[in-house]
Amino acid sequence: MSIIAPTAPRNSSEPDLAAKPLSHWATWTLVLLRVSTGFIFLWAFLDKAFGLGYSATSAKAWINGGSPTNGFLKSVDVGPLQSTFHSIAGTWWADTLFMLGLLVVGVALILGIGLRLAAAVGILLMALMWIAEYPVARFNVAGEPTGSSNPLVDYHFLYAVALLVVAATNAGNMWGLGARWAKMSFVLKNAWLR
Numbered sequence: 376m377s378i379i380a381p382t383a384p385r386n387s388s389e390p391d392l393a394a395k396p397l398s399h400w401a402t403w404t405l406v407l408l409r410v411s412t413g414f415i416f417l418w419a420f421l422d423k424a425f426g427l428g429y430s431a432t433s434a435k436a437w438i439n440g441g442s443p444t445n446g447f448l449k450s451v452d453v454g455p456l457q458s459t460f461h462s463i464a465g466t467w468w469a470d471t472l473f474m475l476g477l478l479v480v481g482v483a484l485i486l487g488i489g490l491r492l493a494a495a496v497g498i499l500l501m502a503l504m505w506i507a508e509y510p511v512a513r514f515n516v517a518g519e520p521t522g523s524s525n526p527l528v529d530y531h532f533l534y535a536v537a538l539l540v541v542a543a544t545n546a547g548n549m550w551g552l553g554a555r556w557a558k559m560s561f562v563l564k565n566a567w568l569r
Contacts, residue, residue: 413484454509487551
């Protein structure tokens with residue numbers, strides 16, 4: 376099964392290159408991008424939920440009463456929404472929505488289903504985290520350097536682009552359940568679930 380790049384309106388004198396199937400290597404690259412990006416989100420969920428010792432210890436695991444958002448949001452020391460992020464850090468609803476977002480995006484990408492929804496949720500998560508780290512600022516509120524190496528493009532931006540690429544190319548159709556998922560009646564009635 377090959378992935379076909381989406382077509383876009385073109386000038387009639389241009390060849391329609393977008394309608395041709397992607398090469399074998401391009402297809403496998405998209406599969407690798409989809410699964411590895413999904414694993415980033417799923418691993419973040421598992422580590423924070425069960426305290427696997429990477430970003431959260433067992434004592435700070437969500438299942439042991441820890442907060443997945445408290446450490447990150449309390450450490451926000453720059454940007455226009457600093458006080459807002461501090462105020463929601465560790466709240467039950469912020470923890471629940473954050474963890475649900477990580478789980479949905481991770482599982483959807485790995486299985487290759489619901490890539491449009493996964494991209495929307497993942498991009499929202501990445502946008503909020505980008506705003507929290509606010510790479511535009513060169514100095515924090517204490518006047519210390521933030522360490523930002525680029526005012527706009529950081530890893531949150533790149534993850535968001537990866538999510539867009541995966542969703543736009545139907546990358547769940549190869550080594551994923553995307554094609555089967557798209558044929559389900561509730562998905563056919565709700566295109567946003569593709």
